[in-house]
Amino acid sequence: MNLCETKHNNQLSDLGNQIAQNIEDIKLIAVAGPSSSGKTTFTNRLRIELLAKGIEPMMISMDNYYKPKTEAPKDSDGNPDLEHVEALDVKKFNQDMADLVMGKAVSMPIFDFKLGKRVLGPSITLKKGSPILIEGIHALNDKLTDLIPNHQKFKIFISPNTQVHIDDHNPLSLTDLRLIRRMVRDQKYRNTPVTQTLDMWSSVRRGEFRWIYPHQETANFIYNSELTYELLVLNKFALPHLLQVPKDDKHYITANRLVKFLKYFKEIDSTLIPSNSILLEFIGGSPFHD
Incomplete structure (x- = not known):
């Protein structure tokens, strides 16, 4: 950490x-x-x-x-x-x-x-x-x-710039990492169910490809906001809500995939996270959050 x-x-x-x-x-x-x-x-x-x-x-x-x-x-x-x-x-x-x-x-x-x-x-x-x-x-x-x-x-x-591999067939992309962060934040601050976050995600991604990524190559500095330990924290907040997605929901396959991946990670005590950490922006407790 x-x-x-x-x-x-x-x-x-x-x-x-x-x-x-x-x-x-x-x-x-x-x-x-x-x-x-x-x-x-x-x-x-x-x-x-x-x-x-x-x-x-x-x-x-x-x-x-x-x-x-x-x-x-x-x-x-x-x-x-x-x-x-x-x-x-x-x-x-x-x-x-x-x-x-x-x-x-x-x-x-x-x-x-x-x-x-x-x-x-x-x-x-x-x-x-x-x-x-x-x-x-x-x-x-x-x-x-x-x-x-x-x-x-x-x-x-x-x-965040990383890709986590459990094995050769089970990668978690940086897009999935951001999705998990957003699910946790939406639930924490807006009481938004993960299915609603998933409903919006395709639109969010379209906006990123249209308005953000075309300009990234003009940047003078690339800041990697990935924290290797964050899945050990985020799993505790994301899993209970992902497990509630019913099998007949259109987002069940995505939710189940994320559940299987997050279960590989043990939980750690979130109170050990530094008070200025980017991670607190998603799980709560950040001094910079409105």
């Missing part, structure tokens, strides 16, 4: 050093990755790492730039496609980021989810030597930041 978490710490230290060495040029740091990669925890830990190096990033929420649902592009079923890049006010986001980089004051929007639209927020100015820090599905898409020169952007792609 300690070795796995140390690997994450070392990656963060290396990343912080790279940014610090080029901070005079870097004006915007962008973080993106597929679902359940640990982006929230990572982005907050990166901010702390930079603060320790005397760099004070300004975190900007891309969610505040969503258009009202009535203005969002439609998917193939005629419903608002909130994963589409044009669901965001691309023009305003681009201009606001460019104005901040140039030292101008910007009146930030705040998306009021009760009203379903943006309202006017506070006026902010970027401090000298402070980069902007953004995280989101489209963060690496230059369409959102094409007014900022490429040499002033530092892009980070985060994803």
Whole structure:
């Protein structure tokens, strides 16, 4: 466990050093990755790492730039496609980021989810030597930041990068690992049954291939968020719910496959997990979770 978490710490230290060495040029740091990669925890830990190096990033929420649902592009079923890049006010986001980089004051929007639209927020100015820090599905898409020169952007792609093999015929891919993470998180924070998570998973994957993976090769840094011990923790949270999927359910085969795999792993005490671990983003107890 300690070795796995140390690997994450070392990656963060290396990343912080790279940014610090080029901070005079870097004006915007962008973080993106597929679902359940640990982006929230990572982005907050990166901010702390930079603060320790005397760099004070300004975190900007891309969610505040969503258009009202009535203005969002439609998917193939005629419903608002909130994963589409044009669901965001691309023009305003681009201009606001460019104005901040140039030292101008910007009146930030705040998306009021009760009203379903943006309202006017506070006026902010970027401090000298402070980069902007953004995280989101489209963060690496230059369409959102094409007014900022490429040499002033530092892009980070985060994803677990591993493949676990019990034997030559039983692999667990990183996609399955993220699926298990998401099942556990959805159940913990949204009381969502695993069958509902599985219902959404194909749509989530389509969005990843359309909006995230095409931009990963432009990243300046690849952060591997895999923790080798995590299946020893996640099994305790995932198995009870996967075992409840009935045999006549359309997701039974997938659920049963994951059950058989998770049963290979012994449980370990989750209280031993460090308080800043990415794993807590999924099982609960993270200081960075909203």
